[in-house]
Every structure is written in structure tokens, then in C-alpha cells.
Amino acid sequence: MYDIDATPAVIAAHAAAMQSLVPEAGDADSDFDVDAADLASVGLHWGPSATDRMWQEGDFDADGDVDATDLAAVGLAWSPGGYGFGAAAPEPGTSALVGFGLCALAVHCRRPGRRGAVGG
Ligand SMILES: [Ca+2]
Numbered sequence: 001m002y003d004i005d006a007t008p009a010v011i012a013a014h015a016a017a018m019q020s021l022v023p024e025a026g027d028a029d030s031d032f033d034v035d036a037a038d039l040a041s042v043g044l045h046w047g048p049s050a051t052d053r054m055w056q057e058g059d060f061d062a063d064g065d066v067d068a069t070d071l072a073a074v075g076l077a078w079s080p081g082g083y084g085f086g087a088a089a090p091e092p093g094t095s096a097l098v099g100f101g102l103c104a105l106a107v108h109c110r111r112p113g114r115r116g117a118v119g120g
């Protein structure tokens with residue numbers, strides 16, 4: 001059930017995978033992108049002297065206000081196409097095209113008589 005022989009590399013990989021499931025600072029609506037909607041949350045709830053703001057309102061450093069630090073978090077994490085778990089995956093057609101291209105390149109490089117071919 002549990003892998004007690006996990007190496008540090010395995011543990012780090014699992015930690016990175018878990019981290020990708022946690023919304024980043026700047027993602028007010030926790031939808032795994034940082035876009036105009038998140039920026040709007042900061043703007044709508046702007047309050048440098050407030051003490052009761054929450055993550056969904058743009059308080060990303062949990063100090064109760066929405067100020068320049070929180071605004072900077074949006075700028076630093078800006079990713080309208082998504083990040084981590086929500087990052088846009090390549091289209092299946094794109095993956096197939098890349099795979100076809102790699103196969104064609106491998107066949108091309110292995111043909112005898114080609115300059116630069118391995119063993120030719
Ligand atoms: Ca978002």
C-alpha cells in the first residue's frame with residue numbers, strides 16, 4: 001500500500017504533483033489560471049487597510065488586506081492559459097503530428113548513404 005522505500009527523488013516528484021493541485025497566489029477563483037477574473041477580484045475588493053479580506057477576494061498573503069503585495073502576486077503568476085493541474089495540455093492531433101515528425105526524422109537519419117547518418 002505505501003512505498004516505504006521511496007527515494008528522495010520519488011518523494012520530490014510526489015510533492016511536486018501534489019503542489020500542482022494547490023491554487024497559486026494570484027488565483028482568486030482557484031480555477032488554475034491567473035487571468036482577468038482574478039485581477040478583477042483584486043480590484044473589486046481593493047483595501048490596503050482592510051483586515052477581513054479572504055483569498056477569493058484577492059488576499060493572497062492572508063494578512064486580511066488586498067494591497068500592492070496581492071496585486072503583485074497576480075502579476076507574477078499571470079497565466080491566462082492555466083498553470084499546474086489546469087495547464088492546457090497539447091491537442092491529441094498536435095501530439096500525433098509531433099510523434100509522426102520524430103518518426104520521420106529517425107527514419108531519415110538511419111538511411112544508409114546519408115551524410116551524418118550513424119554507422120553510414
Ligand atoms: Ca483564476
Ligand SMILES: [Ca+2]
Pocket residue numbers: 058059060061062063064065066067069070
Ligand atoms: Ca493581503
